[in-house]
Amino acid sequence: MTPVEQAGTKQPRVVVVGGGIIGAAIAFQCARRGAAVTLLDAGAPGGGASRVSFAWINGHGKNPRHYHDLNRRSLDMWPRFARLLDADAELTWGGEVRWAATEEGGVQLTARARQLQSWGYPIQLLEAGGLTRLEPELTPGPVTAATFTGIEGHVNAPNVVALMSARLIEQGGAIQANTPVTGFTTDGERVIAVETPSGSVACDYAVLATGPDTTAVAGLAGVRVPLYHTFGATVYTEPLPPLFTTAALVHTPRDAEPPLNIRQLADGTVVLHGGTHGELHDRSLGESEAEIDLLLMAARRYLPALDNAPIREVRRGRRPIPQDGLPIIGFSPTRPNVYLAAMHSGVTLAALTGEFAAIELLDGAEIDILAPYRPGRFEEE
Ligand SMILES: Cc1cc2nc3c(=O)[nH]c(=O)nc-3n(C[C@H](O)[C@H](O)[C@H](O)COP(=O)(O)OP(=O)(O)OC[C@H]3O[C@@H](n4cnc5c(N)ncnc54)[C@H](O)[C@@H]3O)c2cc1C
Known part of the structure; x- marks a missing residue:
């Protein structure tokens, strides 16, 4: 039984580590769905790769075909995603x-x-x-x-993070900036709290979305995420x-x-x-x-x-680039309540990743088109 089922109508506690465009999108979508969300960032949310990004939303040079389709789907989701932000996300189309x-x-x-x-x-x-x-x-x-x-565009990624953060707070979520995660408390295979210098934060789910630092942060929970x-x-x-x-x-x-x-x-x-x-x-x-x-x-x-x-x-x-170039999205095979989200083209993929991660975290569903991107693929090496 998952913590959500055990809790009945209780809000699941989702702690998202990393407030770049990916972590903020997952936090925002989970909060919209009624989860109790805490977003922790070592610095200022939106200050990592998302701040530097060229932020081109595209399906252009994406191989193989399933990866192109994933990007295309996220590209098509962006206008709806931007509308949810309820302010000008500086999403610019034109091709x-x-x-x-x-x-x-x-x-x-x-x-x-x-x-x-x-x-x-x-x-x-x-x-x-x-x-x-x-x-x-x-x-x-x-x-x-x-x-x-003609269908491609770009966005102001740090602005999108700021808007998602504002909406997250409105939904009752919490954001702790300048709060690096330094460890995890476990009970058997599960992570029950995320450790920071200012204390521990209890969780039903821990989402790791720390961009280029995901290998190091996941390593603190004993989870292997091969990224360069x-x-x-x-x-x-x-x-x-x-x-x-x-x-x-x-x-x-x-x-x-x-x-x-x-x-x-x-x-x-x-x-x-x-x-x-x-x-x-x-x-x-x-x-x-x-x-x-x-x-x-x-x-x-x-x-x-x-x-x-x-x-x-x-x-x-x-x-942040996964070892095989493809996104890493999904539950850890070794820590069943740790959800990983690390990828390049994270600006293109943020619209899809936020929505899909919330479905997998809160509905217990497995989204079939994410099969090629599961963290477990590295276990077989
Ligand atoms: C130059 C450049 C150009 C790019 N161009 C494009 C493009 O055109 N289109 C596109 O789609 N993608 C592009 N990308 C890729 C895209 O920007 C990234 O995939 C995306 O920004 C990753 O977002 P993220 O949230 O995973 O990581 P980040 O934005 O890096 O966020 C990770 C966050 O985790 C925090 N963190 C790290 N360690 C800890 C810890 N221990 N505890 C708590 N928090 C921690 C960091 O402070 C940071 O805020 C580009 C990237 C770069 C650098």
């Missing part, structure tokens, strides 16, 4: 454009677009000249293929006039150095992210000032409107 600069890159981009189309993803191959007709401010250089994916992290940076300009006519995001060629990702926030701030994350390579520009200069030079080459754009801030952080 994504990208292009290739070399013959080989063009062949690859075309093949990828064809594959995504066959999966029902609305990505269009643009005719010659179509890219600059769509985005006249761009000076793209050579274009061997170009695509537009890579460096990532985003550069924020002062607000500028609108750069794009149609799209919300631009990805410059992956086959020209350096690959850049560019988006603009509602207040005009331009966010630059240099590098790529994906199957082929995983690297980011921005670790040093010299790299930031390189990134800015490239950005001005593609978008002259960025000339002399003053830089307001550089955010640096770590991407």
